[in-house]
Amino acid sequence: MSLGNTALRDEKITVETKNLQCFRDERCLFAPISEEVRVGGSLEVKGRNGSGKTTLLRALIGLHRQTRGSFSISTSFLYQGHKLGLDESMTPVENLVWFQALNGRRANQSSAFRNIDFLGLSEKADTPCQFLSAGQKKKVSIARWLDSDKKLWLLDEPFTSLDSESSNVLVSIFDKHLVNGGSIVYSNHIDAVYTPSSEVRLEPVELEDIVEC
Incomplete structure (x- = not known):
């Protein structure tokens, strides 16, 4: 296990796994x-396509039940999968206001415009999302996420479809969230964009692990 930044060792644990494995159709x-x-830490889950990164994130929030070992989450969380939910x-702007309402917050169109502008989409603020590119969506x-008060972010491939400038903006968002007492677990299969507190690579099951499964 890698803890990364030693300054985090006295902080509260928000996510913990112990000998966790995921299965699909009885295959480990x-x-x-x-x-x-x-708190204040981030974990990058690495691995090739099909290695189980998405399944692991879904298992952590209870959407995938075929597991062995143990895991726990001790704080409120936001989950963003491959499907963007738009x-x-x-x-x-309408999507952001809708998201505010879904999370029990008062609709704040000014905040929605501000967040859209921060992501460089002010010119598309009034364009239906069906006409946006994959990166813009x-x-x-x-x-x-900027309107969320959840302390833990669980993100599946957050850097996919982003150009280098947008990736740098996302890095700044990550940094701010961690400084404000948040935590992040995210999957990634592309070249290093962000330097997390720690990382784990999902490795294929070896013979001795197959016996254990």
Whole structure:
């Protein structure tokens, strides 16, 4: 287990796994992992396509039940999967206001415009999302995170579809969230964009692990 930044060792643990494995159709996807993420810390889950990164994130929030080992989450969380959860008939601003309402917050169009502008989408603020590019849709989903009060972010491939400039903006969003007492667990299969507190690579199951499964 890698804790990364030693300054985090006295902080509260928000996510912990102990010998966790995930299965699909009785097939073990990866060797056991034991990791912990603390307040102010981030964990990058690496691995090739099909290695189980998405399945692991879904298992952590209870959407995938075929597991062995143990895991726990001790704080409120936001989960963003591959599906962005946008209503494509609505504009970016309308989607953000809708997201605010879904989270029990008062609709704040000014905040929605501000977040859209921060992601460089002010010219598309009133354009239905169905007419946006994949990268622009991704930025709309990221803008929603800025309105969330959840301390833990669980993100599936957050840097996918982003150009280098947008990736740098996302890095700054990550840094601010961690400084404000948040935690992040995210999957990634592209070249290094962000330097996390720690990382884990999902490895194929070896023979001895197959016996254990």
